[in-house]
Amino acid sequence: MDVKAKGNLQSDQDDEQMELRRGPWTVEEDLKLVDYIATHGEGRWNSLALYAGLKRTGKSCRLRWLNYLRPDVRRGNITLEEQLLILELHSRWGNRWSKIAQHLPGRTDNEIKNYWRTRVQKQAKQLKCDVNSKQFKDTMRYLWMPRLVERIQAAVATSTATTAASATAGQLVMPQGFGGERVTQSYTTPENSSTAASSETQVSPVFDSNDYYVNVPANDNPNPDYFQASQTGFSHQYSSFISPSTNFSNHGTDFQPWLDGADIATDNFMNCDDFLFLQQQFNFNM
DNA sequence: AAGGGCTTCAACCGCACAGTT
């Protein structure tokens, strides 16, 4: 057996004692793991694997449980709100996937990491720019994120027209001014996490009214009105980074891809027009 | 229909670090 892990002596010993399984988990293995944890709880993964009769490493059991079998794991497409939050939190913390995941209940760090690599990095690659470059970050901040905000607003406007908005216990509520709508959210931000237990917390799901700008160096801010706008309220933050006086200011009225109703898909935040526009911007500025 | 390329995501790996012995 190919044992590459050298940092975990216990794993090596386990390998020597019995043939360890690798690769995809079977239904039987899943059931064993779930049953054992239901009875004995999680933790002590190496011994858990042994006592549960699983020919897996403790690490493998832990990963399978946390990323797949845990009852509160959310599956399915990343929603627009989640996309927005991921972009925002990544702009703050970088590849701190587990930290980001803490603010998206039910989403795992692995899932977020995969999302970033398959969607966001792919776009950067297609634009032939580095995902960590200022240009790409500005693109996220001034184009993709406002685009997502607009889409969320559009979706909310549609849903509230048919069903009365109801903020249920445990959900968070976007503040008034976020498109004038009350948007229930199920995630928490660093700013609200301490108060998330309250039944209705009036916080920004994406930005704290100060934090976002505090983290932007003065000479990194393309818009002199930016900070001032941030002082005046949540909605101004969004409007200000929708129309920064930068590379993207020549959108005029022609470029409003996020208002294209046909493109309101939850898993693609960039359509053909977006991409062509961005390519032009990048070529122009390079 | 087939097969080659691409995308997605579950799973693995190596490392770091904290706790325990």
Place this chain on the structure above:
DNA sequence: CAACTGTGCGGTTGAAGCCCT
């Protein structure tokens, strides 16, 4: 204090499914 053990994290891989020709 050193060795050992358990856990968590970020990076990477590879199998499976999808898409295109």
